[in-house]
Amino acid sequence: MIELLAVLLASGLAWLIGSQITYRWDDVKRRRELDLAAVESFYRAYGSFIEVWRLWNAHKRRSEQVAAPADMQWQCLQRAAAVEGSLEAILIKIVLERRLTKDDRLLLGCFRQAYQSLRESVREDRELKWYARKDDYEAHRRYRAFKALAVYSARLLQTNSTRWLIGTRRTDIPSSEESICFLLAATDAARRYDWLETAERILNITSLVPQRDDVRPVEGTS
Numbered sequence: 001m002i003e004l005l006a007v008l009l010a011s012g013l014a015w016l017i018g019s020q021i022t023y024r025w026d027d028v029k030r031r032r033e034l035d036l037a038a039v040e041s042f043y044r045a046y047g048s049f050i051e052v053w054r055l056w057n058a059h060k061r062r063s064e065q066v067a068a069p070a071d072m073q074w075q076c077l078q079r080a081a082a083v084e085g086s087l088e089a090i091l092i093k094i095v096l097e098r099r100l101t102k103d104d105r106l107l108l109g110c111f112r113q114a115y116q117s118l119r120e121s122v123r124e125d126r127e128l129k130w131y132a133r134k135d136d137y138e139a140h141r142r143y144r145a146f147k148a149l150a151v152y153s154a155r156l157l158q159t160n161s162t163r164w165l166i167g168t169r170r171t172d173i174p175s176s177e178e179s180i181c182f183l184l185a186a187t188d189a190a191r192r193y194d195w196l197e198t199a200e201r202i203l204n205i206t207s208l209v210p211q212r213d214d215v216r217p218v219e220g221t222s
Contacts, residue, residue, distance in 0.1 A: 045086035060127040080119040095182040110195035111149040
């Protein structure tokens with residue numbers, strides 16, 4: 001009888017432990033898949049942003065050389081708004097799943113303000129003057145700051161993955177109230193601070209950008 005109880009107890013414990021491990025492993029895989037999907041969405045949105053940006057600037061610079069549809073501005077405005085919506089959705093994921101520092105909130109706000117510049121430029125029918133070349137210093141500052149903010153935001157999204165199998169669950173996921181505060185702070189930060197100067201100060205962009213004065217700028221590069 002004792003042997004039977006021991007066998008039943010051992011079987012029950014094995015089933016309980018096995019089911020918990022299976023549940024947690026399935027949860028880890030599900031979360032990992034969601035994280036990877038979010039990163040892929042960010043890459044696609046960033047690529048679409050660059051695509052619309054280059055298309056719009058080419059239209060504004062060389063409209064006499066390249067024929068464009070009559071509703072070119074409206075098409076670009078629609079696409080810029082769609083890209084902005086995708087990035088806003090990713091911003092929601094970040095604030096829901098990560099406890100953000102003050103700098104995180106400021107830089108996310110800066111990135112948000114920066115990518116809104118495309119839609120605003122198209123709406124106002126003007127070129128988005130961000131250039132890789134250095135002959136226009138202010139345009140070059142905005143170009144490199146946007147690139148740095150994109151990398152920072154992508155990195156923040158990538159390091160947001162939940163990784164655990166045994167032991168306690170992660171405790172750094174913010175509460176609903178904290179997430180709301182993070183989102184409000186991120187979406188308001190760039191309204192109270194100049195996004196370009198704030199990004200340059202926090203990321204120390206000037207010291208990170210390699211100096212290549214020996215390379216002549218290519219006309220029309222952006």
